[in-house]
Amino acid sequence: MARMKFLCDADRCIDCNACVTACKNENEVPWGINRRRVVTINDGKPGERSVSMACMHCTDAPCAAVCPVVCIYPTEDGVVLHNKDLCIGCGYCFYACPFGAPQYPKVGNFGSRGKMDKCTYCAGGGGDEAPGSAEEFAKYGSNRFGEGKLPLCAEMCSTKSLLAGDGEIIAQIYRERVLRRGYGSGAWGWLTAYHQGIEV
Amino acid sequence: MMLLARIRLVIFAMVLLGIAASGPASAQKLGPDGAPNPTASVASERDLLKQFPRVEGRIDIPDTKAGVLIHPAGRTWDYFHEVLLRWGGAIVILGTIALLALAYMMLGRIRIAAGRSGRKILRFRDFERFSHWLTAASFVILGLTGLNITFGKILLLPVIGPDAFSGVSQAAKYVHNFTSFSFVAGLVLIAVIFFRDNLLERVDIDWLKQGGGFIKNKHAPAGRFNLGEKLVYWFSLGAGVAVSVSGFLLLFPFYGTDISDMELAQVVHAVIALLFIALILGHIYIGTLGMEGAFEAMGTGEVDLNWAKEHHDRWLAEQLANQNRQEEPSAGEVVR
Numbered sequence: 143m144a145r146m147k148f149l150c151d152a153d154r155c156i157d158c159n160a161c162v163t164a165c166k167n168e169n170e171v172p173w174g175i176n177r178r179r180v181v182t183i184n185d186g187k188p189g190e191r192s193v194s195m196a197c198m199h200c201t202d203a204p205c206a207a208v209c210p211v212v213c214i215y216p217t218e219d220g221v222v223l224h225n226k227d228l229c230i231g232c233g234y235c236f237y238a239c240p241f242g243a244p245q246y247p248k249v250g251n252f253g254s255r256g257k258m259d260k261c262t263y264c265a266g267g268g269g270d271e272a273p274g275s276a277e278e279f280a281k282y283g284s285n286r287f288g289e290g291k292l293p294l295c296a297e298m299c300s301t302k303s304l305l306a307g308d309g310e311i312i313a314q315i316y317r318e319r320v321l322r323r324g325y326g327s328g329a330w331g332w333l334t335a336y337h338q339g340i341e342v
Numbered sequence: 343m344m345l346l347a348r349i350r351l352v353i354f355a356m357v358l359l360g361i362a363a364s365g366p367a368s369a370q371k372l373g374p375d376g377a378p379n380p381t382a383s384v385a386s387e388r389d390l391l392k393q394f395p396r397v398e399g400r401i402d403i404p405d406t407k408a409g410v411l412i413h414p415a416g417r418t419w420d421y422f423h424e425v426l427l428r429w430g431g432a433i434v435i436l437g438t439i440a441l442l443a444l445a446y447m448m449l450g451r452i453r454i455a456a457g458r459s460g461r462k463i464l465r466f467r468d469f470e471r472f473s474h475w476l477t478a479a480s481f482v483i484l485g486l487t488g489l490n491i492t493f494g495k496i497l498l499l500p501v502i503g504p505d506a507f508s509g510v511s512q513a514a515k516y517v518h519n520f521t522s523f524s525f526v527a528g529l530v531l532i533a534v535i536f537f538r539d540n541l542l543e544r545v546d547i548d549w550l551k552q553g554g555g556f557i558k559n560k561h562a563p564a565g566r567f568n569l570g571e572k573l574v575y576w577f578s579l580g581a582g583v584a585v586s587v588s589g590f591l592l593l594f595p596f597y598g599t600d601i602s603d604m605e606l607a608q609v610v611h612a613v614i615a616l617l618f619i620a621l622i623l624g625h626i627y628i629g630t631l632g633m634e635g636a637f638e639a640m641g642t643g644e645v646d647l648n649w650a651k652e653h654h655d656r657w658l659a660e661q662l663a664n665q666n667r668q669e670e671p672s673a674g675e676v677v678r
Contacts, residue, residue: 153381159402176403181411183390185400189383193399195411204420210491211508212499228504230512232491233595237605238423240416242408250595253519325381330397333387334414 145220146263147309147336148296149316150194152327154303157182157192161295161304165196168264168294169283175245177261178295191327194304196295197222197243197261198335205235205244215268219287220309223268224258226281231255240334263306264293313340387412395602407596419605423612427492431616438620442627449556452633454649462644463661470535471643477528483521485619487514492612522589529582532575539566540575545656555653566657574625581618585611 157180165171165178178196199222206214206222213228214235233255235244246255259282262268266285271278273288286294296306305312313329320326320342329340390397391414401409466474490498490511499507546569549555552562554570562568567575588611591599599607630637635649650658 152384174405176405176408179401179403179408181399181401181409183397183399183411184385189381189385191384193411204417207420208423210495211511212495212504213508228508230508230515232511232515234423234491234608237601237608238416238420240413242410242413242601252593253515325379327381327384328387330387331412334412334417339388 144308145310146199146307147220147312147332148196148198148293149305149312149329149332149340151303151305151316151319152183152191152193152330153323153325154301155180155192155194156301156303158300161194161299164294164298165261168286169262170279171245171259171283172247175247175259177243177245177259193330194295194299195241195243195331197239197263198241198331199261199263200240200335201337204238204240208234208238210234213268217265217268219265221263221265221287223262223265224260225269226257226259226267227269229257231257235260241331261293263287264291309336316340317342407601410601413601415602415605419609422609423492427612427616428496431489431492431612434616434620435623438623442624442632445627446631449632451631452555454635454646455558455652456648458635458646459648461647463647463650463658464643465639465645465650466643468643471640473528473531473535474640476524477532480521480525480528481622484518484525485615485622487518487521488615489619490514519593522586522593525582526586529579529586533579533582536567536575540572542569542572546572561652561655563656564654565660566654568653570628574621577621578618578625581614581621584614585618588614 159180162176162178162180166176169177171177178194180192180194182190182192184190199216199220201220203214203216203222206212206216209224210232211228211230213226214222214224216222231246231250231253233244233246233250233253235258236242236246243260245259246257247259248254248256262282264284265287266273266278267282269278269281271281274285278285284294286292291297292306296304299305305315316326316329317340326342333339387397391412395415396413397411398409399411491514494507494511494514498510502510543565545563545565549562549564549569552560554568555562555564588607591607592604592611595604628636629640633653635646636653639645647658650661
């Protein structure tokens, strides 16, 4: 079984934020929720790099471990899904997440965050809703994965900076790119998310 | 908050200095094909994480906390919450219960040696008892709903199933958040009304030397509160302030705090709360099972005269002296 991962080749990212827009549009997420975002390191300085970041669907996902109601779990493809019917909005997944991925529809004072929302790898929800159903879409967004498609953010990335797919295949694509062009600033977040970098 | 802001300013200055120092030196390096290497001046993730606890950058959205790109300490916090806190908490709470059970088996219930006199004396006024029970009831509710977050999924989830457990936990979360206010109110009342009687005195040393009332043939002298009670007061006050401050930081997430502050607040809140629970377990034991005649002080407010004589002799002497002084002038008036 494939192990699904994200990889952002920061040397190709042009900070166009199209992945953010595509994610919002495809999943029709409410205002204030950003499943994906682009962070610019060293903005305006030599060596500036932008990295598109969302849930990395970690190995040994810390959000799943700390969830007090065990509503977050990895699928057999390594995609980390969650069940909004069980979520109590405690915010612990955000504290544990190394990538700031979990989002909440409300501000969160007095514990009123609402149900957590995050990138589902466009694989629908982790609840009881039928895959591809309207109920599933309303709660979790698109289920492209069930149709054999990859997340839209990566699929429509104009510079093919953001890669999604089987971890070994996208790591190989990145390795070949680095060898051909002679440089690469690394697979941002991989060490923290998957306990392994990509050696070239 | 001021300190945090200052620390952040220092870190920011260090970042700027670091960029200024590393920029020009590496910018001129050339790549393998002789062209300028576009990554020569790029700080790698590994270097950034060696220098700073997390990788941060600029973000286009108003949500400033989203500017944190990689925060490996999240995994450390996960380890704290799932391993250290769970094992530590279990050991502290079960260990305290075991110690108390051992104490009960060795010492038994500490009886009123002279038996009950039948005469009662007021030890805690209504308002004092109200303050105590307001805090106590809040504490029990906060303790149980708090423990549910750490231990519920191991103890309660398998029993009642995920749907019911989720409902219970959601309700427990809100109960926990709002009971905090009555707890703080009770804590403030207790802190104020019992403050003077809990200041340390010379007699507390004698109390300690005489074995704190746990040695049967020795009398341990004490005022209104003995050293044990004073320690419960001061530790509760310290722990109460710590859990309240950290708790309110958690109640208003990311107001002047960043992700590391939030994690730290949770760690402080959880660790102090568990130690607080252990302390209060001991307090409950000695106030109920451990000592005859102790519970009625907070129950009805009145204690037996012989109990007071054995545990709070100086306080009793003061009370009796006060009573006599109040009676004497009125007697004098009658004579006149």
